[in-house]
Amino acid sequence: SEVGHEVCCIDIDQNKVKKLKQGKIDIYEPELREMVLRNQKKQRLEFTSNLKQAVNFSSLIFICVGTPESTEGSADLTSVFNVVDSIAKEIKEKKVIVIKSTVPPGTGLEIQSLFEHKLKNKNLSVQVVSNPEFLREGRAINDFMEPDRVIIGVEQKSVKNKLLDLYSLLISDDKIIFMDMLSAELTKYASNAMLATKISFINEIANISDFLGADIDLVRKGMGNDKRIGFSFMNPGSGYGGSCFPKDVKALISKAQNFGYNPRLLRATDLVNRAQKKIIFSKIVKIFGDDLTGLKFAVWGLSFKPETDDIRESPSIELIKSLNKAGATVSAYDPKAINQFKQVMPKNQPLLTYMESKDLCIEGADALVVMTEWSEFQVSDFSFIKSALKTPIIFDARNFLEEETLRSLGFRYFGIGRGRNAQ
Numbered sequence: 001s002e003v004g005h006e007v008c009c010i011d012i013d014q015n016k017v018k019k020l021k022q023g024k025i026d027i028y029e030p031e032l033r034e035m036v037l038r039n040q041k042k043q044r045l046e047f048t049s050n051l052k053q054a055v056n057f058s059s060l061i062f063i064c065v066g067t068p069e070s071t072e073g074s075a076d077l078t079s080v081f082n083v084v085d086s087i088a089k090e091i092k093e094k095k096v097i098v099i100k101s102t103v104p105p106g107t108g109l110e111i112q113s114l115f116e117h118k119l120k121n122k123n124l125s126v127q128v129v130s131n132p133e134f135l136r137e138g139r140a141i142n143d144f145m146e147p148d149r150v151i152i153g154v155e156q157k158s159v160k161n162k163l164l165d166l167y168s169l170l171i172s173d174d175k176i177i178f179m180d181m182l183s184a185e186l187t188k189y190a191s192n193a194m195l196a197t198k199i200s201f202i203n204e205i206a207n208i209s210d211f212l213g214a215d216i217d218l219v220r221k222g223m224g225n226d227k228r229i230g231f232s233f234m235n236p237g238s239g240y241g242g243s244c245f246p247k248d249v250k251a252l253i254s255k256a257q258n259f260g261y262n263p264r265l266l267r268a269t270d271l272v273n274r275a276q277k278k279i280i281f282s283k284i285v286k287i288f289g290d291d292l293t294g295l296k297f298a299v300w301g302l303s304f305k306p307e308t309d310d311i312r313e314s315p316s317i318e319l320i321k322s323l324n325k326a327g328a329t330v331s332a333y334d335p336k337a338i339n340q341f342k343q344v345m346p347k348n349q350p351l352l353t354y355m356e357s358k359d360l361c362i363e364g365a366d367a368l369v370v371m372t373e374w375s376e377f378q379v380s381d382f383s384f385i386k387s388a389l390k391t392p393i394i395f396d397a398r399n400f401l402e403e404e405t406l407r408s409l410g411f412r413y414f415g416i417g418r419g420r421n422a423q
């Protein structure tokens with residue numbers, strides 16, 4: 001709608017729709033609210049929970065529902081197939097159905113034949129297209145408005161032209177890569193798996209660096225300046241989280257295994273990540289011992305990364321549960337994600353409290369653990385922090401604090417792979 005198209009959005013969550021109609025947005029995403037309000041005002045963007053209205057609004061329908069991880073690790077496509085049922089029920093004319101949800105290769109073809117079966121009696125046809133989404137939470141608007149490329153899986157010329165028309169208001173044609181549906185679906189999984197693998201790779205090197213007493217910052221600098229390698233997704237940390245990398249790597253593993261293929265590299269990426277989520281806890285235990293009863297830890301950062309309130313698969317979940325299980329009290333703070341975080345944590349946990357500010361959070365704690373690199377954490381008054389903590393110890397799960405400054409202020413500092421100084 002920002003570039004002039006008329007858009008009608010439907011969700012089965014009526015409460016979400018009601019709030020969106022009033023210009024209220026449930027999630028934190030920079031600049032999103034302003035953009036929604038702007039386009040609602042221009043009457044180019046509307047929200048509804050009325051199925052008939054939504055299905056017949058346009059000849060192009062995007063499916064963007066969630067495809068979470070199932071208990072076996074494959075993608076749970078229940079919501080996608082529910083949408084297919086809904087469209088088939090209400091459809092009155094020919095449509096192009098664009099799958100934006102991340103779905104395993106083969107899903108588009110399956111949906112195409114499902115529609116053919118369901119619409120046989122109506123004498124109607126639809127064309128299914130794969131158009132996977134690559135935006136990042138926290139930068140969603142910029143990523144969507146200025147994508148590196150747009151992948152479209154469709155072979156019919158008329159449908160290609162329809163999508164070219166749609167995207168031409170947003171990007172130049174040379175940024176659109178057309179391919180078959182299976183390849184488009186695999187491109188999405190392969191891209192996420194590649195990025196996840198880069199993260200697991202640098203985490204593995206960081207762990208080795210810790211054992212050696214080497215400095216991962218220098219290793220990363222040395223590696224990243226090789227143009228073939230680069231710096232992106234090469235930041236050591238406490239493992240990747242979020243709604244995409246963990247589930248997409250596992251779904252691709254599951255899909256490959258269905259064909260009898262053992263995806264060794266993808267399994268290693270996932271394994272390294274699971275272990276990495278425990279790395280900060282193991283550093284804490286190394287300093288304070290197994291039994292943390294009577295100790296208090298301040299945790300800054302609950303979302304899986306900054307500039308979002310998404311806590312899905314956030315490393316902070318596992319860390320805080322482990323600290324509580326070992327008897328420690330946790331005082332937690334996040335600029336945006338506290339409400340979301342509360343919903344996935346055990347209720348009535350007396351050892352866990354949420355604080356309204358980063359300063360209140362550290363009062364009387366035995367150590368500060370920084371889990372997410374929100375910029376407000378970087379500009380902290382560390383002299384004040386030192387006086388508020390019982391012992392001046394900082395665990396930095398993102399290697400984003402100034403290690404030398406902290407050490408000169410008298411802190412004991414533990415990052416990831418900054419082994420040279422961690423002894």
Ligand SMILES: NC(=O)c1ccc[n+]([C@@H]2O[C@H](COP(=O)([O-])OP(=O)(O)OC[C@H]3O[C@@H](n4cnc5c(N)ncnc54)[C@H](O)[C@@H]3O)[C@@H](O)[C@H]2O)c1
Pocket residue numbers: 010011012013016064065066067079082083086100101102103133134135136137243244
């Ligand atoms: N979140 C991201 O950054 C991101 C990036 C790229 C791709 N994706 C992919 O996009 C898809 C959606 O991800 P998300 O994070 O927005 O999921 P989400 O779970 O946050 O949102 C999905 C929405 O779909 C609605 N819904 C479910 N069933 C419905 C139905 N039958 N009819 C109408 N609405 C229905 C839900 O109520 C919910 O509001 C996933 O496949 C994901 O992998 C997400």
